[in-house]
Amino acid sequence: MNYSAPSLERFAHCALSAYGCDAGEAKIVSEHLVAANLAGHDSHGIGMLPMYGAQIRDGNLIPNQKPEFLPRNGAITVVDAKMGFGHRITPLALDHAMETIGEQKVAILALRNAGHICRIGTYSEYCSRRGYVSIHMVNVVGHDPIVAPFGAREGGYSTNPVSMAMPLKDSPGPVLDMATSTVAFGKVRVAHNKGQTVPPGCIVDKEGVGTTDPGPMVRAKEGALTAFGEHKGSGLGVMAELMAGALAGTNTIDKARTFPNGVHNNMLSIILDPSGFDDADAIAERAQRYCNFINGLQPAKGIDSVLMPGDPENESRRRRGEHGVPIDAETLRQTADSVAKYGIAPDQLMNHLEKLPV
Numbered sequence: 001m002n003y004s005a006p007s008l009e010r011f012a013h014c015a016l017s018a019y020g021c022d023a024g025e026a027k028i029v030s031e032h033l034v035a036a037n038l039a040g041h042d043s044h045g046i047g048m049l050p051m052y053g054a055q056i057r058d059g060n061l062i063p064n065q066k067p068e069f070l071p072r073n074g075a076i077t078v079v080d081a082k083m084g085f086g087h088r089i090t091p092l093a094l095d096h097a098m099e100t101i102g103e104q105k106v107a108i109l110a111l112r113n114a115g116h117i118c119r120i121g122t123y124s125e126y127c128s129r130r131g132y133v134s135i136h137m138v139n140v141v142g143h144d145p146i147v148a149p150f151g152a153r154e155g156g157y158s159t160n161p162v163s164m165a166m167p168l169k170d171s172p173g174p175v176l177d178m179a180t181s182t183v184a185f186g187k188v189r190v191a192h193n194k195g196q197t198v199p200p201g202c203i204v205d206k207e208g209v210g211t212t213d214p215g216p217m218v219r220a221k222e223g224a225l226t227a228f229g230e231h232k233g234s235g236l237g238v239m240a241e242l243m244a245g246a247l248a249g250t251n252t253i254d255k256a257r258t259f260p261n262g263v264h265n266n267m268l269s270i271i272l273d274p275s276g277f278d279d280a281d282a283i284a285e286r287a288q289r290y291c292n293f294i295n296g297l298q299p300a301k302g303i304d305s306v307l308m309p310g311d312p313e314n315e316s317r318r319r320r321g322e323h324g325v326p327i328d329a330e331t332l333r334q335t336a337d338s339v340a341k342y343g344i345a346p347d348q349l350m351n352h353l354e355k356l357p358v
């Protein structure tokens with residue numbers, strides 16, 4: 001069933017208010033989640049809500065938290081999110097870091113101890129919209145490692161996403177936003193909720209053997225995700241762990257505390273003002289020309305067109321903006337169960353949804 005984006009925002013707002021978020025935080029988080037759905041990333045959309053409800057109950061996600069802005073050190077800004085909602089605190093931290101860009105044309109943000117910051121591309125796009133190029137490396141702690149590094153038969157890090165973007169004249173431009181695992185764990189959860197298998201090569205079972213069944217991993221935390229691109233993706237994943245965990249944060253996953261339902265993020269962001277390199281418009285023109293060049297390449301047999309990173313998300317926004325977002329019944333049921341624990345009747349939540357013809 002497809003639902004309109006505004007109605008999904010009202011649905012998410014209702015759940016987040018039940019969890020204790022004030023109106024401002026509920027608005028920012030619900031917009032972030034539905035924007036992820038619109039971009040085609042259901043793994044980071046409203047399906048996250050039950051996890052947030054459980055984390056708040058377990059005391060490892062704190063609604064309406066006040067972040068701590070540590071003293072600045074040159075271009076480096078450190079912000080401790082103190083386990084508050086990453087969706088709200090990360091833009092605050094980026095704004096604070098971007099205040100330092102000035103003459104030096106660069107700002108570096110170390111965001112630590114954030115509750116889930118969700119879709120990282122949101123933050124590259126946030127910097128792009130302000131005219132800045134940005135690179136973000138993230139580690140994921142709070143739970144046991146779930147990605148097997150190359151050559152290992154057990155987890156050594158989590159899905160450690162990396163994102164970067166370069167603004168064009170009239171848009172946030174190409175946005176690379178990817179987990180360093182073959183797939184994000186949320187995609188395994190979504191496949192499981194829909195009763196589907198995952199593509200071969202994405203996960204291994206508890207003996208390290210490839211499987212397409214997401215069930216044991218989602219239900220019993222058995223097995224591990226694989227790193228994309230063998231030793232190269234695995235290398236990027238462990239370097240993201242070091243950049244975000246050891247450098248920007250205060251711990252890597254081997255030493256970080258684990259919590260029931262715990263998912264916390266640290267992030268290193270490098271924000272560059274293009275005008276420090278050349279005329280910003282000239283850079284945007286060169287970038288646009290290159291994007292056009294890639295999009296104009298002859299597609300391989302069986303492929304419609306050659307895309308830049310970010311193109312699939314733009315296409316999904318166009319399609320889902322018009323036809324609504326498909327949300328499976330299991331995700332809605334889990335959210336209803338979650339808010340029921342906070343005293344909200346399922347109807348009160350479900351009444352926000354507006355169905356659209358598929």
Ligand code: NAD
Pocket residue numbers: 041043044116117118119120121138139140159160161163175176177178179180182183184185187265306307308309310311312313
């Ligand atoms: P994905 O594999 O769907 O896409 C990865 C990148 O490849 C995107 O930039 C996309 O635009 C690009 N892409 C996809 N198809 C393409 C094509 N045909 N041609 C050219 N480019 C193409 O994404 P993913 O790795 O599954 O990650 C999903 C989301 O999970 C991301 O938004 C990420 O930020 C998020 N995530 C968050 C956390 C966290 O802890 N907060 C952890 C892991 C992942």
